[in-house]
Amino acid sequence: MMKEKVITRNNVNTWGKGYRTMVLAHGFGCDQNMWRFVTPAFENDFKIVVFDYVGAGKSDVGAYNSQRYADLNGYAQDVLDVCEALQLSNVIFVGHSVSSVIGILAALKKPNYFSHLIMIGPSPCYINHDGYVGGFNRKDIDELLNTMDSNYIGWANFLAPAIMKNPERPELSHELTESFCSTDPKIARQFAEATFLSDNRKDLGKVNTPSLIMQCSDDLIAPFEVGDYLHANMKNSKLKILKATGHCPHMSHPEETIAVIREYLEGIE
Amino acid sequence: MIGNIDVLPCGYVCFKDDGTITACNVTVASWIGYPREEIIGKSIETIFTLATRIFYNTHFFPLIKLHGKASEIFLSIKSKENQDVPVLANASRTIEDDVHLIHCVFIRVEQRKKFEQELLKARRDAENALKDNKQLAELSKSLEQHALELDNQYRRQITMNENLRQFGKIISHDLQEPIRKIQIFIDMISKDANTHLSPKSEVYSSKIDAAAEKLKALTASLHEYIAVDNEKVFSEVDVVTTIQAAKSRAANIREFSDFTLEIDAIPTIEGYKKQLELLFFHLIDNAIKFRSPNRKLAIKVTHLLLHENIFRMPNDQYKYTEHVRITFEDNGVGFSDEYRENVFLLLKKLDNSTAGLGIGLPLVKKIIHNHSGNVNVTTEQGKGTCFEIELPVKVGNE
Numbered sequence: 001m002m003k004e005k006v007i008t009r010n011n012v013n014t015w016g017k018g019y020r021t022m023v024l025a026h027g028f029g030c031d032q033n034m035w036r037f038v039t040p041a042f043e044n045d046f047k048i049v050v051f052d053y054v055g056a057g058k059s060d061v062g063a064y065n066s067q068r069y070a071d072l073n074g075y076a077q078d079v080l081d082v083c084e085a086l087q088l089s090n091v092i093f094v095g096h097s098v099s100s101v102i103g104i105l106a107a108l109k110k111p112n113y114f115s116h117l118i119m120i121g122p123s124p125c126y127i128n129h130d131g132y133v134g135g136f137n138r139k140d141i142d143e144l145l146n147t148m149d150s151n152y153i154g155w156a157n158f159l160a161p162a163i164m165k166n167p168e169r170p171e172l173s174h175e176l177t178e179s180f181c182s183t184d185p186k187i188a189r190q191f192a193e194a195t196f197l198s199d200n201r202k203d204l205g206k207v208n209t210p211s212l213i214m215q216c217s218d219d220l221i222a223p224f225e226v227g228d229y230l231h232a233n234m235k236n237s238k239l240k241i242l243k244a245t246g247h248c249p250h251m252s253h254p255e256e257t258i259a260v261i262r263e264y265l266e267g268i269e
Numbered sequence: 270m271i272g273n274i275d276v277l278p279c280g281y282v283c284f285k286d287d288g289t290i291t292a293c294n295v296t297v298a299s300w301i302g303y304p305r306e307e308i309i310g311k312s313i314e315t316i317f318t319l320a321t322r323i324f325y326n327t328h329f330f331p332l333i334k335l336h337g338k339a340s341e342i343f344l345s346i347k348s349k350e351n352q353d354v355p356v357l358a359n360a361s362r363t364i365e366d367d368v369h370l371i372h373c374v375f376i377r378v379e380q381r382k383k384f385e386q387e388l389l390k391a392r393r394d395a396e397n398a399l400k401d402n403k404q405l406a407e408l409s410k411s412l413e414q415h416a417l418e419l420d421n422q423y424r425r426q427i428t429m430n431e432n433l434r435q436f437g438k439i440i441s442h443d444l445q446e447p448i449r450k451i452q453i454f455i456d457m458i459s460k461d462a463n464t465h466l467s468p469k470s471e472v473y474s475s476k477i478d479a480a481a482e483k484l485k486a487l488t489a490s491l492h493e494y495i496a497v498d499n500e501k502v503f504s505e506v507d508v509v510t511t512i513q514a515a516k517s518r519a520a521n522i523r524e525f526s527d528f529t530l531e532i533d534a535i536p537t538i539e540g541y542k543k544q545l546e547l548l549f550f551h552l553i554d555n556a557i558k559f560r561s562p563n564r565k566l567a568i569k570v571t572h573l574l575l576h577e578n579i580f581r582m583p584n585d586q587y588k589y590t591e592h593v594r595i596t597f598e599d600n601g602v603g604f605s606d607e608y609r610e611n612v613f614l615l616l617k618k619l620d621n622s623t624a625g626l627g628i629g630l631p632l633v634k635k636i637i638h639n640h641s642g643n644v645n646v647t648t649e650q651g652k653g654t655c656f657e658i659e660l661p662v663k664v665g666n667e
Contacts, residue, residue: 029327033335068587073576097327108575136319143320149389150343150382151324196323206573220314220322245287245312247326251334252286 006085010051010078011058014086016043020115021088023049025079027097027121028195029188031057034096037254041262046092051082055187064187072098072198076105083113090115092265096250097121097221098195105200107209116268117211118261121247122230123222125199132201133225141196148189201233210236212264214257218245238264280346280356280375285368286334288312297375302349313373318345318353329360333371337362343385346375355382437495440488448488451481490628493547497636500541503664508535508595511542512570515549523557528566535572538593539664540640548636549597551629552656556599559654569598579661581641590661592642597656603648612646640664 006012013032016022022042024035032050039048052059053075068074079102083091093114095103100122107114126134127141211234215227224241231239240260244253274281280297284290290309298305301316314322321344332339338361346354356375363370378385455478458464459471466474509532520526530553553568560566573594580586604612613634614627633656637644642660 027327030331030335034331065585065587068578071576071587071589073578073589074587077578105576108573109577136323140319140323143318144323146389147320147324147343147345148328149393150385151328202574218312219326220319221326246314246330248330248334251331252288 003085006081009054009060009063010082011060012049012051012082012085014047014049016046016048018044018046020046020090020092021049021086022046022092022094023051023079023082023088024094025096025099025102026050026052026056027095027099028191033057034248034251038250038258038261041258049082049086049088049091051078053078053191055184055191061184061187064184066186066190069187069190070194072102072194072200073105075099075102075194076109079103079106080110080113083110089113092116092118094118094261095120095122097123097247098198101198101200101203104203104207108203108206111209114209116264117207117209118214118264119211119230120214120250120257121216121219121222122213123226124201124204124230124233126196126221127199129199132229133223135220135223135226136196141192144196145189145192148192149185201229204230204233205235207234208236210268211238212261213237213239214242214249214260215239216242216244216246216249219247221247240264280377282313282316282373282375284313284371284373286371288314290316291370297346300346300348300354300377316346318347321345321347329358333360333362343378343382344375355379357381433495433498437492440492440495444488445485448481448485452478452485455481494628494632494635497544497547497632498639500543502541503539504542505537506540506542506545507537508545508572508593511546512549512553515546516553518546518550519553519557523554525557528557528560528568530568530570532570533572535570535595536574536593536662538660538662540660541636544636544639548633548658551633552597555629556601556654559599559601559603561600561602561651561653564600567600569596571596571598574662575659577659577661579641581643590663592659592661595658595660597658598653599655600653603650603652603654605650606648609646609648613644 011032016039024032024039026032026034031052035050039050042048053069055061055064055069065074068077075098079093083089083106089112091114093103093107093116095101095117097120100117100119101124103114103117103119104124107117123134125132126136127138128134128136213227213230213234215222215224227239227241231237242249242253242256242260244256246252250257275295277294277296280300281292281294282290282297283292290311290313293305293308295305297316298308301308308316314325317325324344329339329342329344332342338359340359342358342360344356344358346356348354355378357378358373358375360371360373363372455474459466459474512530512532512535516530556566556568573596575592575594576589577592578586579588579590612630614631634644637658637660640660641664642658644659645657646654647657648654
């Protein structure tokens with residue numbers, strides 16, 4: 001793919017100094033903005049690359065293909081496209097939530113692109129199966145999809161006509177695009193389905209890239225059992241339990257998140 | 270002033286970034302069904318239903334954290350009796366004494382929720398109907414177009430196949446005959462007691478013979494290259510046995526068996542059995558030809574299962590299906606990286622002094638393409654060559 005095309009399509013932003021590159025990939029429900037609490041800590045030692053998956057943030061929604069993005073492999077291709085466009089190799093990949101598995105899929109396809117995977121709140125499978133604790137039942141996920149629909153009826157359908165009626169108030173439109181990271185409810189819903197219905201447990205054993213599993217305390221979306229499962233099934237993986245609670249430590253507890261990433265990076269140099 | 274939050278006809282909860290509830294009013298406590306003292310100090314997540322907790326983690330919290338506020342968000346509070354209390358939430362984030370606090374008010378929307386749900390359902394039904402309709406219309410249009418293209422291609426394919434068949438026949442029979450005759454007559458000349466050939470002519474005659482021999486081999490290879498497409502039926506192919514059969518054949522033909530071949534447990538795939546055997550024959554044959562004189566030839570074949578897009582033409586079609594990536598690695602002499610693009614070109618030899626006709630690797634590529642697969646080669650001069658072959662595990666629909 002053409003370099004410029006990928007840069008605009010995925011709203012790729014690059015800055016920082018250093019000979020190594022850190023690519024940070026956002027999770028479901030947000031965009032590259034979520035990294036702004038941690039990137040300042042690394043921009044003096046690393047070239048920082050952030051981007052939005054197609055359909056999220058300020059990516060080119062026109063490039064959305066519902067066949068491609070029904071599968072996490074389609075998202076992994078976004079990561080590979082960004083690496084290829086910037087001619088990156090030996091990247092430190094930092095993925096939040098579902099982006100951890102997306103990073104795993106990308107690293108399996110092109111091992112040379114990645115030197116380490118740093119995974120924040122990863123889970124290879126969200127739904128419980130015989131003997132496996134993912135944390136959710138199918139019913140829970142259906143309810144989540146309903147909650148999302150309820151919220152988008154307000155945001156996308158009722159607000160959008162209001163914007164059209166208020167061309168003299170562009171800030172309304174701005175607010176809408178800023179408020180929910182993905183503006184298209186269909187895309188958000190499909191991403192939710194691709195994420196929460198995925199099962200990539202079989203891929204874990206194939207990964208050779210060294211990895212850090214950052215497991216939060218009391219994380220509903222990735223409970224302790226999931227962190228242990230990942231650690232037991234991934235070669236060269238390190239498991240770090242964070243004091244941080246919740247699913248977004250890079251936003252709720254940026255200092256600890258930074259310290260843990262830094263400690264891991266120092267250990268590998 | 271603060272005291273009257275309890276008489277407000279809405280729920281109020283205040284919590285920290287880490288989720289710890291620092292205050293709440295009696296209204297919300299009564300919905301939940303626990304005394305206020307038991308709610309304070311717990312995590313905000315404990316008052317939500319599971320679906321709302323996911324939504325809180327993935328959307329609601331990032332929203333407040335990034336923008337300092339959120340409004341008109343639908344959430345569900347969970348009561349002690351496990352009843353859902355649907356609420357509309359507004360939230361803002363403030364800083365007091367260096368502590369960030371999130372203030373959240375909830376309005377119960379049972380009636381509205383029912384209405385919303387009906388609206389949602391109606392919208393979904395309408396959307397689905399529209400989508401089905403639109404998709405059907407688009408599909409039938411693109412089907413018609415595809416059918417036309419296919420028809421066109423099919424007709425051209427028939428002509429091309431006929432041409433190829435003729436060509437194959439010419440190569441395998443019509444061309445063989447004059448070559449054979451050249452060789453016979455050269456042989457007769459040299460054996461004829463009545464002809465006395467000068468030493469120079471002896472050399473010429475042996476050169477003619479060698480050239481005819483090469484021509485024979487070339488036409489045989491070309492025939493192989495074309496005939497490979499005759500196999501039309503897919504079957505289940507045990508890749509490991511296929512590689513082993515290819516190894517025996519290569520060892521026999523090259524009269525060389527002083528090498529090791531390690532194969533891991535590659536699964537069975539759907540494919541053209543004879544072609545796949547030919548593919549591995551040429552890879553092994555190639556490894557034998559270009560082995561290093563300094564060490565014993567060692568070939569290693571490993572695999573990895575991946576999901577790749579089955580569509581190869583770049584027309585924005587996607588379907589991720591299981592593929593096997595077979596890595597075929599040898600410790601031979603390798604070649605210079607600059608020739609990487611050339612190795613798969615027909616009759617293009619990197620080095621004219623080497624054995625072979627330049628047909629093996631093009632054939633390898635062709636067979637892989639016949640399987641809708643992909644091949645990549647990496648090499649390091651003096652160290653070895655590595656082929657990465659990606660083949661779909663199943664060709665049709667899963």
